Each structure stands twice: as C-alpha cells, then as structure tokens.
Amino acid sequence: MKKREFYFDNAKFLLIFLVVVGHFITSFIGNKAFAEFYILIYLFHMPAFILLSGYFAKGIHREGYIKKVAKKLLIPYLLFQIIYSFYYFFLYDKEELIIQIFQPHWSLWFLLSMFCWNVLLLLFTKNIKSVTWSMLIAILVGLIVGYFDDIGNYLSLSRTFVLFPVFLLGYYMKKEHFQRLVSKKGKWISAIAIVAILVCIHFVLIDMPKEWMYGSKSYGTLDAGWEGGIIRFLYYGLSLIMMLSFFTFVPKRELFFTKWGARTLYVYLLHGFIIMYFRDSGLVTYIKETNAHYLLLIFSIVVTLVLSSQPVYVLAQPILELRMDGLRQLFKRQKQMGR
Numbered sequence: 001m002k003k004r005e006f007y008f009d010n011a012k013f014l015l016i017f018l019v020v021v022g023h024f025i026t027s028f029i030g031n032k033a034f035a036e037f038y039i040l041i042y043l044f045h046m047p048a049f050i051l052l053s054g055y056f057a058k059g060i061h062r063e064g065y066i067k068k069v070a071k072k073l074l075i076p077y078l079l080f081q082i083i084y085s086f087y088y089f090f091l092y093d094k095e096e097l098i099i100q101i102f103q104p105h106w107s108l109w110f111l112l113s114m115f116c117w118n119v120l121l122l123l124f125t126k127n128i129k130s131v132t133w134s135m136l137i138a139i140l141v142g143l144i145v146g147y148f149d150d151i152g153n154y155l156s157l158s159r160t161f162v163l164f165p166v167f168l169l170g171y172y173m174k175k176e177h178f179q180r181l182v183s184k185k186g187k188w189i190s191a192i193a194i195v196a197i198l199v200c201i202h203f204v205l206i207d208m209p210k211e212w213m214y215g216s217k218s219y220g221t222l223d224a225g226w227e228g229g230i231i232r233f234l235y236y237g238l239s240l241i242m243m244l245s246f247f248t249f250v251p252k253r254e255l256f257f258t259k260w261g262a263r264t265l266y267v268y269l270l271h272g273f274i275i276m277y278f279r280d281s282g283l284v285t286y287i288k289e290t291n292a293h294y295l296l297l298i299f300s301i302v303v304t305l306v307l308s309s310q311p312v313y314v315l316a317q318p319i320l321e322l323r324m325d326g327l328r329q330l331f332k333r334q335k336q337m338g339r
Contacts, residue, residue, distance in 0.1 A: 039205050042214075044239055075322060091276060091280060104155075113156045141161050143233060263307075
C-alpha cells in the first residue's frame with residue numbers, strides 16, 4: 001500500500017474543517033465580520049479540495065479507472081440523494097415526498113461533479129496535448145456557461161464546467177509545485193496576498209452576491225450582463241491566489257489530526273444532516289440573541305472530530321465506500337483480545 005503523505009492529509013483535514021465552519025456560520029452572515037470570514041473561506045476551501053482531487057487523479061488513463069471512480073462516487077450519490085429526500089420530508093414536515101435524482105441535494109453536487117470532472121479529464125488529456133491550450137479551453141468553457149440560464153443545478157452542470165479548470169490544474173500540478181509553495185519566500189508572498197484579498201473583501205466583495213463563489217448560477221441570475229464573464233474571471237484569480245496561499249501554510253509534519261485527513265468524505269457527506277437540523281432548530285436564534293458565537297466554533301470542532309472518528313468510520317464505511325475494512329479490523333482485534 002502506498003504510504004500516505006502527511007502534508008496532503010493535513011490539507012484535507014483543515015479544508016473539511018473549514019467546510020463545516022462555513023456551513024455553521026451561513027445563518028450568521030448578516031453580521032459583517034462573519035460575512036467577510038465567510039467570503040474568505042469560500043474563495044478557496046472547495047476549490048482547494050477540487051484541486052487536490054485533480055492532483056490525485058494521475059491514474060486517469062489506467063484501465064478500469066473510470067469504472068472505479070463511478071462506483072466510488074455515483075453509488076453514494078444515489079444513496080444519499082434518496083436519504084436526503086426522506087430527511088427533508090420529515091425535517092420540514094413536507095406534504096409530499098419527492099425524490100429528484102438529477103437535482104443534487106445540497107452538498108451532493110460535489111460527488112456528481114467529481115465523476116464528471118474525471119470523465120472530462122480523460123477527454124481533455126487524450127485529445128489536447130498542450131497543457132496551456134487545455135487550461136485555456138477549460139477556463140473559456142467555464143466563463144461561457146454563465147451566459148446560459150438553462151445550465152444550472154441540473155446534474156450539477158454549472159458547477160461542473162465552472163470548477164473544472166481547478167480540477168484540471170490540480171492534475172497538471174506536481175509535487176515540486178507544492179514544495180515551492182511551502183518555502184520561506186512562498187510564505188511571505190502568501191501573507192501579503194492574503195492581506196490584499198482581505199482588503200478586497202472588505203471594500204468590494206462584501207457587496208457582491210455570495211453566489212458568485214458557488215459557480216452554480218448564471219450571470220443573468222446574478223443580475224449581470226456581458227460583464228459576467230469578466231467578474232467570474234476575476235473570481236478565478238482571487239480563488240487561485242487564496243488556494244495557493246492556503247497550501248503555503250499547511251504543516252508538513254504529522255500532527256494529531258493528520259490521520260483524520262483520510263476520512264474527509266465521511267465528514268462531508270454526514271455533516272449535512274447535522275447542519276440542516278441546526279438551522280431548523282432554535283439554536284440559531286439563541287446564539288444570535290445571546291451573542292454566544294463561540295458555540296459555532298465548538299460545534300464545528302466537535303462535528304468534524306466525531307465524524308472523523310474510528311467508530312463513525314467503521315459504521316459508515318460499508319455504505320460510503322462499499323467496503324468493510326474497518327469492521328474486519330475491529331473483529332480481528334476483538335478476536336485477538338479474546339485469545
């Protein structure tokens with residue numbers, strides 16, 4: 001088995017923690033400080049995840065790779081699409097149960113888009129040999145789709161095309177690129193870049209619709225015309241700067257949370273049930289009225305750690321990965337202890 005690298009597992013764990021934080025603070029972005037922090041992390045947390053996914057898709061041309069990816073992504077997608085439909089039905093006391101397979105619920109767009117990115121990657125790398133042309137075409141497609149109102153959440157098409165350049169960039173990146181980022185010089189440049197982006201968020205992005213960062217809306221929906229492509233291109237640039245700046249500060253050594261970086265899919269798919277319940281509960285009102293915003297950080301830490309834990313891994317692996325390695329290891333240990 002190939003040895004896992006601490007740097008990438010650290011990056012994945014920190015990113016999934018920021019995803020959980022971002023979802024917890026969504027109900028509080030009426031507060032300007034929360035809104036600015038929300039924009040900051042949304043500029044890079046999912047794009048950085050997507051870039052890493054592209055980086056680890058180097059085996060795209062191996063026989064059976066797409067079949068393996070389809071099994072890993074589409075089966076959990078279909079399963080959780082159905083589960084979420086029932087969950088929303090009971091949580092919101094709906095009159096009718098509607099299961100829409102091709103309209104991904106909430107965070108499930110990522111699984112569907114991930115499968116499509118792998119298929120697009122295979123097509124691009126087989127037919128376009130130039131890295132420059134490949135990136136330019138992907139970016140151009142990501143900009144053009146925004147002019148079509150019909151390309152939206154259906155099959156996660158908008159996000160698939162808009163964010164594919166990030167996945168493609170990750171595929172073309174090499175280990176040396178990440179090594180350059182974590183240099184002392186890279187850290188200084190990144191620190192200056194982050195300060196500049198914070199200034200941009202405070203004076204410019206704070207007044208922009210947050211949906212610009214999602215990649216799921218057309219320019220018309222965002223009340224933009226021909227200039228929509230320019231705005232999206234600028235967001236591409238800001239997102240790239242923030243992604244690279246994040247990777248600059250990721251620790252390279254093994255830390256207490258490193259081992260949990262291998263279980264980010266568990267946190268991603270399962271935390272949605274908690275977030276939706278939280279938003280529908282009285283906790284949001286309580287936190288706003290008492291200014292107990294520190295609870296959001298506590299909730300984020302607890303949820304991330306619990307969903308990354310060994311018991312959750314053992315119980316959820318048969319469903320999420322269609323494997324039972326965790327259960328086998330557990331039974332093996334119990335058998336050894338019983339001797």
